[in-house]
Amino acid sequence: MDGDFGGVPVNGAMSALQEALAGPAAAARDRFAGRLNGYLDGSDVVHAVRMQAWLGLDVPGPGCHVGTGSWDFTRFKATTSPVSCGRCRSAGLLTSSFTGGPHQETLDLEGITW
DSSP states (O other): OOOOTEEEEEEOOOOOHHHEEEEHHHHHHHHTTOOOEEETTOEEEEEEEEEEEEEEEEEEEEETTOOOOOSSSEEEEEOOOOOHHHHHHHHHOOSOBOOOSSSOEEEEOOOOOO
């Protein structure tokens, strides 16, 4: 099945909306390429940054997944300030990371017998 299914690309096809947002999404990723932390425009709370899927595109967002009050991912600004968000800090997110896919702890099953 090719094409667009509910806003999600199928077999690599992008919707017109995704094509229109691909450039701004890439620019947002570039702003955070130096592993910078981030803050939402109008706030002084600094968050760890994690890549998040948004309409089938990867964009940087708060690691704690706090609501942004807007769909505008360009409101999230890069900063070198340390993480001050209580939710990020309590989750152990003290620095930004763009490595890997979903940021989930790996379960160590070594030595466990079935």
